[in-house]
Amino acid sequence: MVDFGTAEVTLEMVQASQLGMKAFSAALAVGLTGLASAIAEMTIGSAAVGATAENRDVFGLVLLLTVIPETIVIFGLVVALLLMF
Amino acid sequence: MLWPERMRRLLIAAPKSEIKTIIKELYRHKVYHIEDFVPESESGGLSIGHPLPEASSAAETLIKVRAIENACGIDPARFEARMKIPASRVREMIRTDLSAIQKEVEDLVNSRSKLETLKKEHEQRARELEPFTAIPLDLEFYRGYRGFTVFAGHISHDVKIDVPHEKYFSDKVTGNMIVVVVQNEHQEEVERILLNAGFQALAIPEENGAPTDRLQAHLDEIRRIDDEIAAINQKLAEIREKHAELLVACDELLTADVERAEAPLRFATTEETFISEGWVPDDRADEIREALERVTNGRIYIEELEIEDDSRVPVEYDNPSFATPTQLLVDLYARPRYSELDPTLLVTIVFPIFFGLILGDVGYGAILLAMSLGLRKFLKGEGMRSLLKVLSYASVSSIVFGVLYSEFLGYSLPWEALIFSRHLNIGGHATAHGPQVVELLLLAIWIGILHVTLGRVLGMANARRLYHGKHATKAVIANAGWIGVMWGILLMIWSLFPIPLMPNLTGLPVLFMGLNTSAVVGAILILMGVIGIAQENVLEIVELPTIISHVLSYARLVAVGLSSVAIAMMVNYLAIGMIIEPQLEAITPIGVIAIIFGVLLFVLGHLLNTALGILGGGLHSLRLHYVEFFTKFYKGGGIKYKPFGKRSKFTEE
Numbered sequence: 001m002v003d004f005g006t007a008e009v010t011l012e013m014v015q016a017s018q019l020g021m022k023a024f025s026a027a028l029a030v031g032l033t034g035l036a037s038a039i040a041e042m043t044i045g046s047a048a049v050g051a052t053a054e055n056r057d058v059f060g061l062v063l064l065l066t067v068i069p070e071t072i073v074i075f076g077l078v079v080a081l082l083l084m085f
Numbered sequence: 086m087l088w089p090e091r092m093r094r095l096l097i098a099a100p101k102s103e104i105k106t107i108i109k110e111l112y113r114h115k116v117y118h119i120e121d122f123v124p125e126s127e128s129g130g131l132s133i134g135h136p137l138p139e140a141s142s143a144a145e146t147l148i149k150v151r152a153i154e155n156a157c158g159i160d161p162a163r164f165e166a167r168m169k170i171p172a173s174r175v176r177e178m179i180r181t182d183l184s185a186i187q188k189e190v191e192d193l194v195n196s197r198s199k200l201e202t203l204k205k206e207h208e209q210r211a212r213e214l215e216p217f218t219a220i221p222l223d224l225e226f227y228r229g230y231r232g233f234t235v236f237a238g239h240i241s242h243d244v245k246i247d248v249p250h251e252k253y254f255s256d257k258v259t260g261n262m263i264v265v266v267v268q269n270e271h272q273e274e275v276e277r278i279l280l281n282a283g284f285q286a287l288a289i290p291e292e293n294g295a296p297t298d299r300l301q302a303h304l305d306e307i308r309r310i311d312d313e314i315a316a317i318n319q320k321l322a323e324i325r326e327k328h329a330e331l332l333v334a335c336d337e338l339l340t341a342d343v344e345r346a347e348a349p350l351r352f353a354t355t356e357e358t359f360i361s362e363g364w365v366p367d368d369r370a371d372e373i374r375e376a377l378e379r380v381t382n383g384r385i386y387i388e389e390l391e392i393e394d395d396s397r398v399p400v401e402y403d404n405p406s407f408a409t410p411t412q413l414l415v416d417l418y419a420r421p422r423y424s425e426l427d428p429t430l431l432v433t434i435v436f437p438i439f440f441g442l443i444l445g446d447v448g449y450g451a452i453l454l455a456m457s458l459g460l461r462k463f464l465k466g467e468g469m470r471s472l473l474k475v476l477s478y479a480s481v482s483s484i485v486f487g488v489l490y491s492e493f494l495g496y497s498l499p500w501e502a503l504i505f506s507r508h509l510n511i512g513g514h515a516t517a518h519g520p521q522v523v524e525l526l527l528l529a530i531w532i533g534i535l536h537v538t539l540g541r542v543l544g545m546a547n548a549r550r551l552y553h554g555k556h557a558t559k560a561v562i563a564n565a566g567w568i569g570v571m572w573g574i575l576l577m578i579w580s581l582f583p584i585p586l587m588p589n590l591t592g593l594p595v596l597f598m599g600l601n602t603s604a605v606v607g608a609i610l611i612l613m614g615v616i617g618i619a620q621e622n623v624l625e626i627v628e629l630p631t632i633i634s635h636v637l638s639y640a641r642l643v644a645v646g647l648s649s650v651a652i653a654m655m656v657n658y659l660a661i662g663m664i665i666e667p668q669l670e671a672i673t674p675i676g677v678i679a680i681i682f683g684v685l686l687f688v689l690g691h692l693l694n695t696a697l698g699i700l701g702g703g704l705h706s707l708r709l710h711y712v713e714f715f716t717k718f719y720k721g722g723g724i725k726y727k728p729f730g731k732r733s734k735f736t737e738e
Contacts, residue, residue, distance in 0.1 A: 060417040064711060067704045075637070077644040078526065085522040 026080035033076025040069035089427050089723070090403040091367035094392055097377070098360045099385040105137065108348045110380045112341070113738075114373050115730035118364040118399045122353040134349030134359055143346055146179060147339040153190045154332055157325040161333040161735075163465065169737040170334045178331055179339075186328055190321070197317045204310045211303040216287060217296035219255035219262045224296060227264075227289045234272045236265040241283035246275055260285075334735040341731060348729065362390070364399050364726070398423035400723035408433040410474035418711050419721025424550045426543055428719060432710055435536070436475070437482035439706035442529075443646040444698040445486030445507070446653070448494035452695055453480035479702065494691055495653025507647060511654040520650075525643040527586040533639030533713070534575065537632075540717030541568045547718045559621045566617025567717075569610045571632050576607030635713045642709075645701045649694060656690030 048062035099107055111117045124133055227235050239260035248271040253264040267275045292299050352361045365373055374387050392398060400420050402412050411433040421427045457477040491502040505521040541564045548560035579590040580603040590603040618625050664683035668676035
């Protein structure tokens with residue numbers, strides 16, 4: 001026999017679980033891209049500090065180079081926002 | 086306005102007898118950018134000129150002045166003069182007073198360094214004496230024995246010695262102190278016992294009397310020397326107070342003298358004449374020409390030369406005054422070339438708009454505006470001033486967008502957002518519809534499409550100025566090709582999917598293979614665009630995906646902004662919603678502490694978000710300009726226009 005009461009609860013559970021999966025995917029999108037940006041910025045950042053120590057004039061330029069990999073996490077954030085809303 | 090200042094290339098030739106007059110006149114006008122003469126093998130008897138005779142004496146005096154400034158701690162770059170001093174008085178002062186001041190300062194500095202050496206000596210003695218103060222023995226008892234050996238030094242713990250001896254031990258000083266006196270025949274045995282306990286011998290100070298008294302004497306001496314040094318510093322400060330204005334004036338005048346005297350090093354000379362090439366802004370050229378002819382009574386030959394190579398022309402910006410601070414941002418990337426479009430004006434307008442789109446918040450905008458106006462009093466550098474000006478434009482834009490977004494430190498203002506709302510559902514303050522993220526993202530994409538298209542159109546204009554003949558045509562077509570591909574892709578997307586805020590072209594009649602009119606037009610545009618790009622450089626085809634990535638990159642205008650809103654709302658929710666509000670319902674002593682903590686959290690959180698806002702809003706807007714916009718048309722790499730002559734701050738002729 002089919003128990004309809006149980007079926008109703010299962011539907012809610014499925015919806016809740018879908019919502020959870022969405023939130024989880026959004027978290028993955030931001031988290032993993034954040035890690036990727038961090039790894040990229042690590043190398044650039046240390047080189048940038050070295051270059052600035054040699055010549056202070058390049059500070060503006062290297063600051064800019066350092067933020068270039070931030071694009072990766074921003075794409076991640078955009079994907080997360082699209083998932084959530 | 087959109088182009089750098091027009092320049093004229095002048096050639097000046099005159100007899101060597103006039104060289105001084107001409108240099109002086111050029112220096113006074115401050116418009117002539119000297120092109121350094123580089124001797125080549127076939128320069129036909131031309132050689133580099135020699136500095137004027139007064140160069141070495143001026144340089145020597147300048148070194149003296151700089152030494153005095155250094156000793157007194159005067160920095161001409163930071164010095165604010167109350168009034169300008171006439172140059173004649175400064176020269177008079179250099180002749181009469183300078184050597185006296187120099188001698189005084191030199192003597193003071195010398196005696197100070199002597200005192201410092203003496204002080205170090207006393208400090209060393211005091212350090213040596215310190216362990217001995219723990220032992221109640223006068224210093225003369227430590228030495229001068231024939232039959233006894235004295236051990237004095239640090240040790241880890243007290244030891245028991247079996248042979249006849251006299252011993253003092255103290256654990257009052259760091260590392261403990263032990264003194265043992267034994268007969269010479271037991272020396273080795275005692276030494277072994279001591280070394281087993283980690284004994285470290287100390288040199289016995291060459292002094293007499295009780296160690297405590299001696300230590301005190303040294304400390305007194307150090308204090309006396311400190312007072313003397315302070316007195317000398319006081320005297321130096323008095324000299325600074327009294328002569329600083331004259332000294333910086335001397336510095337400036339002598340620097341100018343040296344610069345003038347060494348100018349011939351940049352000229353070409355023959356036996357009797359000298360020749361110089363240089364650049365003058367178009368509107369000042371006639372003026373300087375007349376002035377030179379007047380001061381030399383016509384004993385000068387000036388010719389205007391053709392501009393052959395635009396990479397040799399020095400570049401000076403020609404922007405309205407409100408746009409001049411932004412030149413700093415363009416210089417940070419590269420100075421434009423002479424025949425190139427100067428993007429400063431566009432950056433001045435678009436940069437604040439991007440900043441406002443990202444950090445659109447009345448509260449943060451007001452904080453930044455107050456900060457940029459307040460810091461102007463403290464930060465004096467030219468670059469800093471420009472930066473603060475740019476920041477103040479950006480913060481005004483931030484306030485305007487804050488009104489449009491209806492945001493104040495993450496709270497909403499008493500009206501609904503006039504454009505798309507960015508209010509997130511944090512802390513139960515949800516608005517009716519939540520953030521309109523999709524609409525905002527599409528708005529950002531539209532901005533990207535238009536900005537990139539503008540960049541390419543400027544690229545076409547630039548290509549026609551930068552290149553000649555066939556190359557120019559090719560470059561123009563390639564730029565048009567990039568625009569074609571981008572809009573072709575857009576048309577194809579629009580024909581397939583209905584997207585809010587963008588034209589819906591899905592309903593157009595289908596022509597063939599399921600493609601409708603817009604899709605076909607799009608495909609043709611892409612095809613022609615690719616051909617257009619490839620005819621200039623086939624390798625550029627590899628860059629095609631950047632069309633999509635560059636346009637999508639503008640999504641950061643929304644993404645970075647939304648993260649800033651999220652932080653602001655989180656801070657509000659934590660500080661006010663979770664800590665302060667519940668405590669206000671029933672005030673208890675612990676509740677008061679919680680409220681103070683909440684206020685602190687609120688202030689710190691918003692401070693952090695303001696700092697992040699400057700970084701996020703500023704750097705990302707700047708990056709969109711440098712990476713997405715400038716790469717479409719801007720080459721840069723022009724020489725800075727540096728006119729011969731310096732604006733005088735402290736002296737007047």
